[in-house]
Amino acid sequence: GAVVSQHPSRVICKSGTSVKIECRSLDFQATTMFWYRQFPKKSLMLMATSNEGSKATYEQGVEKDKFLINHASLTLSTLTVTSAHPEDSSFYICSARGRRVRGTGSPEQFFGPGTRLTVL
Amino acid sequence: SQQGEEDPQALSIQEGENATMNCSYKTSINNLQWYRQNSGRGLVHLILIRSNEREKHSGRLRVTLDTSKKSSSLLITASRAADTASYFCATDVNDYKLSFGAGTTVTVRA
Numbered sequence: 001g002a003v004v005s006q007h008p009s010r011v012i013c014k015s016g017t018s019v020k021i022e023c024r025s026l027d028f029q030a031t032t033m034f035w036y037r038q039f040p041k042k043s044l045m046l047m048a049t050s051n052e053g054s055k056a057t058y059e060q061g062v063e064k065d066k067f068l069i070n071h072a073s074l075t076l077s078t079l080t081v082t083s084a085h086p087e088d089s090s091f092y093i094c095s096a097r098g099r100r101v102r103g104t105g106s107p108e109q110f111f112g113p114g115t116r117l118t119v120l
Numbered sequence: 121s122q123q124g125e126e127d128p129q130a131l132s133i134q135e136g137e138n139a140t141m142n143c144s145y146k147t148s149i150n151n152l153q154w155y156r157q158n159s160g161r162g163l164v165h166l167i168l169i170r171s172n173e174r175e176k177h178s179g180r181l182r183v184t185l186d187t188s189k190k191s192s193s194l195l196i197t198a199s200r201a202a203d204t205a206s207y208f209c210a211t212d213v214n215d216y217k218l219s220f221g222a223g224t225t226v227t228v229r230a
Contacts, residue, residue, distance in 0.1 A: 004162075006162075032216065034217070034218075041225075042222070042223075043208060043220045043221060043222045043223055044163075044208070044220045045220075046217060046218070046219070049216070049217065091160070093162055093163065095163075095218075097216075108153075108165060108168065109165075109218060110165070111155075111162045111163040111164075111165070112162050113161055113162040114160070114161060114162045116160070
């Protein structure tokens, strides 16, 4: 399957700092990227959907000024956690989806390996 | 919001046994997907079953879908220690977003 990378895999930062997480599709053009958050032993919660060249669509309850998403190219999306606090500590996972081909249904999403954020 | 609910939450089996887990959902779907997640890692796509399909196989995996009951099952046959992971179902509701279930944690004992 297609490969999606995330960087960094793990980050520890002080409260009040901003952290940027990158999500890259390595071998396909990702027209849509998704950002999820996962708490320990819990399911993935969709935070936002971003389409290349347009503003991200945030899920209800997700602060767009807190979690800045940029999808500047067909292979890169970034999530910036601004003024991070301990409650932002979590596992952040991105996924990427290619262009939909008519008649084949929704294309498969490919997930990155995740980024563990710890805010002290 | 989450649509899928999985059952059981946790499952412990002996190597070689079969593992079955179930997923129920609430609204109509385009397709349902199963993913595996090893501890602290990303998700690996296992299998996708479309709403007009009833059963699908992939290696040791067998997935069923009953749209009348809004439920799906994942069967792993002849389990191995490497199958130890969390398994999630995800429904594709409006053709672009996935809604994940709570997951089933499977432990395969050697």
